[in-house]
Each structure stands twice: as structure tokens, then as C-alpha cells.
Amino acid sequence: xxxxxxxxxxxxxxxxxxxxxxxxxxxxxxxxxxxxxxxxxxxxxxxxxxxxxxxxxxxxxxxxxxxxxxxxxxxxxxxxxxxxxxxxxxxxxxxxxxxxxxxxxxxxxxxx
Amino acid sequence: xxxxxxxxxxxxxxxxxxxxxxxxxxxxxxxxxxxxxxxxxxxxxxxxxxxxxxxxxxxxxxxxxxxxxxxxxxxxxxxxxxxxxxxxxxxxxxxxxxxxxxxxxxxxxxxx
Numbered sequence: 001x002x003x004x005x006x007x008x009x010x011x012x013x014x015x016x017x018x019x020x021x022x023x024x025x026x027x028x029x030x031x032x033x034x035x036x037x038x039x040x041x042x043x044x045x046x047x048x049x050x051x052x053x054x055x056x057x058x059x060x061x062x063x064x065x066x067x068x069x070x071x072x073x074x075x076x077x078x079x080x081x082x083x084x085x086x087x088x089x090x091x092x093x094x095x096x097x098x099x100x101x102x103x104x105x106x107x108x109x110x111x112x
Numbered sequence: 113x114x115x116x117x118x119x120x121x122x123x124x125x126x127x128x129x130x131x132x133x134x135x136x137x138x139x140x141x142x143x144x145x146x147x148x149x150x151x152x153x154x155x156x157x158x159x160x161x162x163x164x165x166x167x168x169x170x171x172x173x174x175x176x177x178x179x180x181x182x183x184x185x186x187x188x189x190x191x192x193x194x195x196x197x198x199x200x201x202x203x204x205x206x207x208x209x210x211x212x213x214x215x216x217x218x219x220x221x222x223x224x
Contacts, residue, residue, distance in 0.1 A: 031210050032210075033210040033211065033212070035212075035214075042214055042215075042216045042217065043156070043200065043202075043212075043214040044214075045211045045212065045213070048209065048210030048211060049210075050210065055208070055209060055210060056209040056210055056211050058211070088155075090155055090156070092212075094210065099143070099144040099161075099204050099207065100144075100146070100158065100161050101146075101158075101210070101212060102158060103148075103155045103156045103157070103158075104155060105154075105155050106155045
């Protein structure tokens with residue numbers, strides 16, 4: 001099976017812009033979780049989608065949002081970018097009957 | 113108190129030795145426990161998961177879980193230089209939420 005894919009892999013934006021990141025889960029996986037990784041805060045949970053519904057959300061401001069499509073692909077959007085949003089954004093997928101998450105390669109976002 | 117704690121290291125071991133990585137968690141109701149390996153500039157890669165008290169072995173890796181003491185550990189036997197990476201401990205507190213809580217990671221250095 002192909003693994004989790006994420007696009008784009010690298011992104012440079014300026015403050016105030018918005019960005020959309022995409023994640024395609026492993027075939028058959030219906031759960032997609034998003035994480036932000038920074039050197040200072042480590043890996044932090046953003047939100048999780050299952051069957052097009054957000055099941056859980058982390059402690060991030062409303063500028064961070066996401067959605068999931070009927071084919072389980074997911075997108076996350078960050079509006080009004082701030083310098084502190086520079087990070088590696090990771091998505092992970094899991095099957096409906098497992099807690100085990102498999103990570104994609106990540107999107108590295110740099111906000112200037 | 114952090115929800116998941118790991119010694120940041122670096123933990124340095126000679127090639128061929130046993131590396132012991134430890135993790136403690138604060139929520140006694142935590143359900144599932146995972147170890148991920150992350151090479152510099154890469155995304156986390158699942159090594160092992162464990163749900164029940166005791167030991168679980170997979171090749172050179174052994175995960176140990178003690179729910180009474182709220183710790184989980186990872187032993188790497190016959191350590192190789194290619195094992196040099198950051199090892200992340202992750203915990204799910206509530207089943208079915210797609211939320212992993214990560215420790216800050218322990219950097220392992222295996223010296224030839």
C-alpha cells in the first residue's frame with residue numbers, strides 16, 4: 001500500500017497570507033489527524049477528522065481549520081499567517097479499528 | 113507537569129550495546145502507547161505500539177509497559193549507528209479520538 005502523502009512538501013509565505021495543505025491517507029484509512037511540530041513545542045495535535053467529521057480538536061486558535069472529503073483526503077488551512085506558524089505540519093492516518101497512526105512526510109512551512 | 117515526559121538526552125551508547133529509553137505519562141487512564149523514531153529532517157516512523165502491561169518484542173526492539181507506575185520504555189538491543197535518531201513516546205488518553213500526545217523525544221547517539 002502506498003503511504004500517507006502530503007502536498008506541498010515545502011512552502012514559503014509572508015505574514016498575513018493564508019495557506020492550504022493537503023493530505024491523502026493510506027488507502028482504506030478513514031481517520032486523518034494533523035500535528036504541528038516546532039523545535040520549542042514539539043509535536044502538538046491540531047485536529048482529527050473521521051468520515052468527514054471533526055472528532056477532536058487541539059488547543060490552537062481558530063485560524064487553524066480543516067476538512068475532510070468523502071474520499072478521506074484532508075486539507076488544513078491556516079489564515080492570517082504569523083511568524084510563529086513556521087513549522088513542520090504532519091498528517092497521520094489510521095484505520096477505523098486501530099489507534100495506530102502512520103505519518104506522512106510533512107509540509108515544511110516558513111512564514112516570513 | 114507535562115502529560116508525557118521523556119529525557120531529552122542525548123543518550124549515547126556504543127555500537128552493539130543496549131539502549132534504554134524511558135517515558136512517563138500523567139494520565140492514569142491512558143489507553144495506548146507508541147514509540148516513533150524520527151531522523152533529522154524526516155517525519156516520525158512507527159516502531160512499536162503496546163496496549164497491555166508487560167513486554168512486547170519485535171526484532172531488536174522491546175517495549176515495556178507498566179501502567180501502575182505510569183511508564184513505558186523502549187529497549188534497543190545490539191544498537192547500530194543507524195539507530196541514531198530522536199525517539200518519540202506517544203500516548204492516547206481517550207480511545208477513538210485520533211489524538212496522540214507526544215513527549216519531547218530522546219535523542220539517541222550510537223557511536224561506532
